[in-house]
Amino acid sequence: MFVCSCFGITEQQVKRHAADGACTPRQIASACKAGTDCGGCVRRIQALLGRGACPRREQIAERPPVLVTAAATPVHRLGDAA
Numbered sequence: 001m002f003v004c005s006c007f008g009i010t011e012q013q014v015k016r017h018a019a020d021g022a023c024t025p026r027q028i029a030s031a032c033k034a035g036t037d038c039g040g041c042v043r044r045i046q047a048l049l050g051r052g053a054c055p056r057r058e059q060i061a062e063r064p065p066v067l068v069t070a071a072a073t074p075v076h077r078l079g080d081a082a
Helices: 011-019 025-032 042-049 055-062
Strands: 002-004
């Protein structure tokens, strides 16, 4: 069944790209252009990807948050030696 009629992308193709690591509609679009013309298929792509379908999301959720403070970032001003 077609997901994106603008580019002729099927459910199988979207699932194959997802199996290859595409976890978001944007990544699917990068892989096959689905969702980049009229946008009518983006919700269907989201549904095919499902919530939590990406193993990287689970790994990211398990990591502690990274905090960056202004003091940790060096400030370079014009004329300073690099």
